[in-house]
Amino acid sequence: MDSQNVKDTVRQIFTEYLNANGHRKTPERYAILDTIYSIDGHFDIDTLYSLMADHEKFRVSRATLYNTIILLINARLVIKHQFGNSSQYEKSYNRDTHHHQICTQCGRVTEFQNEELQHAIENTKFPRFTLSHYSLYIYGLCSKCERQNKRKLKEKQNNLNKKEK
């Protein structure tokens, strides 16, 4: 499905959601949805605000962003994450299921796919609970930070050796 096609589809899903729940179909809401579906990967409210500030027609306030994003989450068009300090969001329609690796040193978040894991989770029977969606966060060191740490450790040992001589 190409990008425009996805945008049309999610706009339709959103319209149905708004109708079903008696919410108004304001231009701001559609502008926000459109902008979100133009973003690849994660974003926070501030980034979204900056992106939308460029538009002359549909500059929206932060308050509206917060309000609208709750609707989008309920309409299952956006997923909310909470790595780090501020909430991160991402589009969820027509997006492959993926998991997140968060480097505890540099804070970088990377995505990866793993069908086995995905199936294992989706086929699990949860106690007194009905699954709607899930997040798997893997914490640890990204390869970059790990290399860096090893280098530092080596330097430290070298310095110690020099001193001993």
Add this chain to the structure above:
Amino acid sequence: MDSQNVKDTVRQIFTEYLNANGHRKTPERYAILDTIYSIDGHFDIDTLYSLMADHEKFRVSRATLYNTIILLINARLVIKHQFGNSSQYEKSYNRDTHHHQICTQCGRVTEFQNEELQHAIENTKFPRFTLSHYSLYIYGLCSKCERQNKRKLKEKQNNLNKKEK
């Protein structure tokens, strides 16, 4: 392992960590560790602050709580979660691996264990990444909220039927 035994062990682990990293062994730090290991389940900074405020001897400031909890996380004695708005923490030593179910309606967080899932995750090979720990959050409806929703839906339909007559 009984509770006192666990407390002694974690105190020892913490001491080693503090020594290894050139940090001072202050009574506040041990008091915080002790309090945390008296708590079952999750807690946030505010709860911990209230709990410790009762102590006459070791009332600590929020700033110290934030500082110390970072050390405890690094010493692998505490895990940080980010459901909802404020950060949640929990002790991690001598604690069975468990996952979290978060009700998107009432916000209640429940824990569950599932060895299959645990093994599936732990045996996964992650791309360019070294696992240190992980969090699996299952979002959906707890049985209570689901029952409530069904009841409401029924009432709504009943009301509609009445009006039609």
Add this chain to the structure above:
DNA sequence: GTCAGTGCAAACTTTTTGCAACTAC
């Protein structure tokens, strides 16, 4: 004695709220 650690308050960041103005219905 020194400097890391502490308490306190102020600052900062992110999110929520109250209210007047606006507009989708």
Add this chain to the structure above:
DNA sequence: GTAGTTGCAAAAAGTTTGCACTGAC
């Protein structure tokens, strides 16, 4: 017309920071 939405600014909530004082080493 009217009630749901918006923008703005103020408030709230959570966390970080600056600084003087304290106490672990």
